Amino acid sequence: MKRILPLIVLSLLMIDVLAQQPNPCGTTSGRSEWLKRYQLNPELYQRDSDTLLMVPITLHIVGDDEGDGYIRGTDLFDGLCRLNEDFEPANIQFYLSDVRFINNSAYYTHETVLEGAYMMFAENVENTINCYVVADPAGNAGYNLPYAGIAMGKSSVSSFSSTWAHEVGHNLSLPHPFLGWEGGYGIDGSTVNYNDPAPETVTYDYTFFQDQLYEDTLIVDTAIVELVDGSNCQVAADGFCDTHPDYLATRWNCGATDSSQVIQKDPMGVSFRSDGTLIMSYSDDACANRFTEEQIAAMRANLYDEKPELIENQIEGLPLAGTPNEAISPQIGETVQFDDVLLEWEEVENADYYVVQISFLPNFPGPLTDEFLTVDGNNIAIGSLFNDRTYYWKVQAYNSHTFCTEVSDVFEFETADLVATTEFENALEARILPNPAQQGNEILIVSKSSQNKVVDLQLFDISGSLLFETNTQLVAGTSTWALPGSAALPAGTYILRMQSGDAFLSKRLVVQ
Ligand SMILES: [Zn+2]
Structure with missing residues (x-):
């Protein structure tokens, strides 16, 4: 059913389609060739589901040209902690094989998925899942390009959001349960009236979400609309029978019932509500918290069968030995020179990363708290703070495999101008x-x-x-x-x- 049409003919249509995607996830993921093959005979791919699979991530923390705007360290590790929690039932866990900092304003805020693809081609590290945390990934909360990697908006990385797990789900072959409805009803963008029975098929544009990038082609595909009675679940929508019909392709509120307020009608006229618990749906973060058994089986099979390089080296993490509960410098209550502050804390065995938070309020309110992510040891030079203030700080340790950790006690020090210095030319x-x-x-x-x-x-x-x-x-x-x-x-x-x-x-x- 796939058609490949010349771009010129459909370029106007395409602009129209892209213009109306204020999506929680920018991925218009069709079923990949691999997934179609897999779903013909999933039993052939089953392996020991008790084996924990460790998957390496290369994390690209992107800032602007000046190196400003990196994601806050606490959000980053909260997001990684949540990602691994979301994947725990799948017995898949992610670890950081590398953390890279990139200063590039054109990456930091990129307007099109195509620009994101070129960023990934330039920066990707092989045999890992490449995740880019930017300010604005082409107007989306995040997206996954099957041939390149994942872009995440930094505001969608937190302990409250399953967006990262959603994008990694795409990366490991999962489509949306509402496959085919992305970008409206048909590629002409016609709107849906949910009071009417749905059509038997929907057509969607997934130009950028093929197994590889075809730049000069608009690629559309047709999906069969899933019926409530389950009779076509193996061929309709995402091809999984334990994800039930769902036609909602914009962010929706799942409310107290874990299901959609919008009632939809399948092509036979049977009414239903969408399941808000599915991470691969567009329900809001309050409900989305699970992958289904069939989705889990597909992701594991995808790793074993299509991406064995990701699990070839099963690298175990070292245990993180506790929390940095001792301030070395400044000592608690010490007064330090306000414009020459070095924070140093008790080293934690096997820690690779520390995030330091500092604020002049003891409750560390977000906007009035500075954060520093350090990858080189148990101290950080802060430079200049306000004179004559009390400061509060705390530290959290992490390593490549351990993201859900405890923050230290709160430490406190004072600043003052202890030494009057005069600036001279050629100063020491x-x-x-x-x-x-x-x-x-x-x-x-x-x-x-x-x-x-x-x-x-x-x-x-x-x-x-x-x-x-x-x-x-x-x-x-x-x-x-x-x-x-x-x-x-x-x-x-x-x-x-x-x-x-x-x-x-x-x-x-x-x-x-
Ligand atoms: Zn998505």
Whole structure:
């Protein structure tokens, strides 16, 4: 029943079809050739359904050209946690084989699925499911391109949304239960009157959702409309008999009954409501929470049979050892220099990622909370905060396989302007490590200088008395050197002053 028509003839029609897709999911997924083959004889494909299948995801976190706008780390991991919860009954779990950051405004907000396809062709990593989290995936909450990957809108990634599971469902061969109704009733966009019996067939455009990309062709297909009595369920709509008739192709509210308010009539005139619990339907997030047994069997068979490369290496995750419940720096209640804040926390064994939240309100309201996702260790330089404020922060640890984790206790510190510094041309830059330092250990200075120079060092106690003075030779660039005599300093608070010509800086140093 498939027809491939020249684009020119139907280009006007196509614009019309695409213009009316404000869809929760941009995927107009037909039944793939693989799924059609599979559904002729599903028993042939059955394997041990008790085997847990681990599937690698390459996650592309996309920001604009300036590197702004990445998805918030908590939303990202909440979304991954939800994805794995949605797939638990299928005995399929996803892990992060890689996390990449891409700064590209044209990807971040792309207007057409075709642009998304080119993004994926340019960035995809083989043998993984490639997921791109962007601001606007062509006007959709998300979409899946069978030959490339998944684009997700960052606002649709959360613990409340099954959109990610929906798109991965498409990726693993599942169509919508309302297959054929996408984009209206027929490719001419004619509207549906649900009071009338449905037609026996519907026609839909799935140009971009074939097994490969045919750029210059409009591809339409015809689907048989599913009957309530189940007599044509194997050939109608999605071809699954345990997803019942559903003709609703725009986002709908499932209400308290888990089914649609809209009553539809099948071609025989039998009335029914759509099932809102299906993740592959367009019911809203309040109800969509499951795949059916036949859908699960198809997804598992799709992995074994069509995409064995995804499950070839079953990589086990390492257990994440607890929650980072200790603040190392600043210590709880400590006052720190407002424009030079480094947050450091207890390392969690086997953690690959940490998300830090910081706010000047202890309840961390979303818009007044900054988030930092770090992939390199248990500290992060925040830079400048407001002066004279109390700040609250907390940390959550994750690894490649563990997304549903506990957030740490809330830590607290104060900011102040502890050292008055004056900017001079050719100024020095330096950091003290560690700070606070432990008594008896050497203290390191990491300094940055534009040229070779001799620097005078003075160390004062907190009352301003000069303890000693010395000098050191700095080479151009960044250098790390030990503060002379630092291992012998008693516990206390000190001010280190460095001066070269008319450039100087002062740093507060704590020895514990
Ligand atoms: Zn969809």
